[in-house]
Structures are given as structure tokens and as C-alpha cells.
Amino acid sequence: DIVMTQSPDSLAVSLGERATINCKSSQSVLDNSNDKNYLGWYQQKPGQPPKLLISWASTRESGVPDRFSGSGSGTDFTLTISSLQAEDVAVYYCQQYYGAPFTFGPGTRVAIK
Amino acid sequence: QVQLQESGPGLVKPSETLSLTCAVSRSSISSDYYWAWIRQPPGKGLEWIGSVYHSGTTYYNPSLKSRVTISIDTSKNHFSLKVTSVTTADTAVYYCASHRLLYMSFDSWGQGMVVTVSS
Numbered sequence: 561d562i563v564m565t566q567s568p569d570s571l572a573v574s575l576g577e578r579a580t581i582n583c584k585s586s587q588s589v590l591d592n593s594n595d596k597n598y599l600g601w602y603q604q605k606p607g608q609p610p611k612l613l614i615s616w617a618s619t620r621e622s623g624v625p626d627r628f629s630g631s632g633s634g635t636d637f638t639l640t641i642s643s644l645q646a647e648d649v650a651v652y653y654c655q656q657y658y659g660a661p662f663t664f665g666p667g668t669r670v671a672i673k
Numbered sequence: 674q675v676q677l678q679e680s681g682p683g684l685v686k687p688s689e690t691l692s693l694t695c696a697v698s699r700s701s702i703s704s705d706y707y708w709a710w711i712r713q714p715p716g717k718g719l720e721w722i723g724s725v726y727h728s729g730t731t732y733y734n735p736s737l738k739s740r741v742t743i744s745i746d747t748s749k750n751h752f753s754l755k756v757t758s759v760t761t762a763d764t765a766v767y768y769c770a771s772h773r774l775l776y777m778s779f780d781s782w783g784q785g786m787v788v789t790v791s792s
Contacts, residue, residue, distance in 0.1 A: 598776060600778035600779075602779075609768055609770075609782035609783065609784060609785050610719065610768075610779075611782070612778050612779060612780050615777070615778045615780075653718065653719060655719075655779075657772075657776050657777055658776065659776075660721075660732055660734075661721055661734040661735060661736070662721040664718055664719040664720070664721075666718045667718050
């Protein structure tokens, strides 16, 4: 299985400041045949299901604010919230879909400082 | 966008079978999508249980494969999950979800169904 790790476990950021979450996979999730990274990012607010924010490591889903961005390749990835808003308080998960079983990171909790 | 809604018993006794159904709306379950079950134990992270294609082809997480069956009913536009011989470790919120390709992110999710395993 591909093991996903995230850092930090939690972070507190002031409103309007940048939040950065890291995700690492135990093996590369880059398919060299199509140059795609099989990595997604999800946001989960309390009592709600996860919501897909970013696919293919950096492609924002329709309707997702452009303050959310994804980057990275191979085994190391980053989700950045450029200017934290109150409604961004949530747990964020990365997930690989390069190989089954599809696996998620343990999550990073984002709070307001 | 696809809408998904889980249903089933919220309480299951140890050693019995957990059965859930996911109703699909705003899309035909026979469309070119994969349909998945994912669970989240209380206070913990997400675990993919398995996925099914409209042809009935299934893909399971090896960690659960011996106890899990996912099936699809095109006439009712829903798909189902069965987990046999449950223990308290199977207590979780169970989500159904969809993905356009097998190797693709989960783009739509149901609201989730809390299932507690307890005598």
C-alpha cells in the first residue's frame, strides 16, 4: 500500500495569512506516461463529508476559491491557502489514487490564531 | 452534479452483517462512473473500502476484502455495501462517493451514515 503522511498535524494561522500543508507519499504517484500526479486534496468541516478541492495535485475543482492552490510532484506535495478566511477552518486530507488500495493522509487541522 | 444518499440501520450487533444502500440521483448509475464506499471511524481518518462499476466489476481494499461485498442495482439506481462479522472496530461514519475513473479522485460524496456496532 502507498502510505500518505502529512505535516503538520495542526496549525493555527491568523486571518489573511498563508497556511501551508505538506503531504508525502511512500512512493511516487507520478505517471510518467501522461505526466500526471495522482494526488487529490480534500477539505472536511465538522459534521460534513469531505469536499474535493484539488485533483491531479494542482487542478482546482470548479467553484473552489483561487486562494487554494496545490503544488508538488512525485512524492512531495503542498496545499497552500494564500489568505486564510474564517470559513477555511477545517481538516485537510491528501489522497493518492495512483494505485489501489486508494489511501488518505491522516489529516491536518487548520484553525484561526 | 451527482447526488448521493446513504441509508440503513444505524446500530448493528457484533458478529452480524452491516448493510447500507446509496441512492444515486441526478445521474444514472449506469453512466460511466465508479461508485465507492469510504468510512471514517470516530475522530480518525478516511479509509477506502471499495468501488464498483456499473458492469458489476468490483475493487476492494485487501484489508477488508474477506468481509466486504459491494453490489449495484441498476433498476433501482442504487448500490450497496455489506460487511460481515462486524466488531466495534467497524463503528464509523460510512460515506458513499463517486469517481469518474477508477484512478481518479472522489468528486461527489453522500452526507454519511453513522453506524455503531454494539450489543
